[in-house]
Amino acid sequence: MLLTSYLLAGLAILLAWPIPVALSRARWTARSPFAAMVVWQSIALAGGLSMIGAMLFWGLEPLGGTLLDALDGGIRLISGNPAANSPGIVHIFALSTATLLGFHLILTLIRAAWRITRQRSRHRNILRLLTEESTSNPGTLVLDHETPIAYCLPSFSGSITVLSRGLVQRLSPEELRAVLAHEKAHLEQRHDLLLLAFTSWNDALPWLPTSKHSMAAVQELVEMLADDAALREVTPQVLLRALLTVATGALGESDMSNPAALPSTATGGAPTEELSSYRLRRLLTPQPPLSTALRAMIISAAVLLLALPTTMLIAPGLFA
Incomplete structure (x- = not known):
């Protein structure tokens, strides 16, 4: 699961800076606004999942090699099993950061929706x-x-x-x-x-x-x-x-x-x-x-981009 955390962190960095900067300068977006919109949505969603997932997996690493193992390890740790591994301060910090970031994104969305609705x-x-x-x-x-x-x-x-x-x-x-x-x-x-x-x-x-x-x-x-x-x-x-x-x-x-x-x-x-x-x-x-084939390729790439961190989160063992 540690390797998955590194991969997600690398993907998060790419989606946070070089990829959006390059897309903002691309000239093809005006020829297919819909495809460009799909790409931007994919970047935002995949970036958020990657940031949260990287910290989550780093924090859960001492508890098991997969999410199921980490869940089982967490249950044994809470139940007081002396054989259960205990995460260190760094891992607890990573878990806390992942949780806070997730809540922060959700609460910000709710607050923005409430503010705009009232306006x-x-x-x-x-x-x-x-x-x-x-x-x-x-x-x-x-x-x-x-x-x-x-x-x-x-x-x-x-x-x-x-x-x-x-x-x-x-x-x-x-x-x-x-x-x-x-x-x-x-x-x-x-x-x-x-x-x-x-x-x-x-x-x-x-x-x-x-x-x-x-x-x-x-x-x-x-x-x-x-x-x-x-x-x-x-x-x-x-x-x-x-x-x-x-x-x-x-x-x-x-x-x-x-x-x-x-x-x-x-x-x-x-x-x-x-x-x-x-x-x-x-x-x-x-x-x-843009041609139909090129638009299909761009949208398919956007879907694959979103599927990558999603797959890592659901089945991290595939990347171990």
């Missing part, structure tokens, strides 16, 4: 006072403000899209359809849940390079996925004009007294509408998507 609830209450239901687009609220702005507010009990009156007046019917398709993709594909997972990861381990790179990458990838959904209904030129109009609203006032400032301050964990230079180039000079 969205308050935001909905404010929207009831400042908006009116769109007559032509069900599930869409219109904010009586001149700043062009559009965003979505995800919920399991009824998601909504918010548009400002200024945006509706500036957009052509096709451009409005592009914005609505973009926001609809965010809601239907539940991009907020993806962002929640990486937000909690970043909150729990902000010093980790994986956290910083993954959060920035996932925020951009969900926007690319929504762009792709909109492109199935409108042309790139129409979508680009619509996004540029919305982007001007994102650069407006940020005072809480301004209703248009609500998306940036009250919808934590929701997709952002910033139009990055990377997304802009992607729409101006579209590149062909």
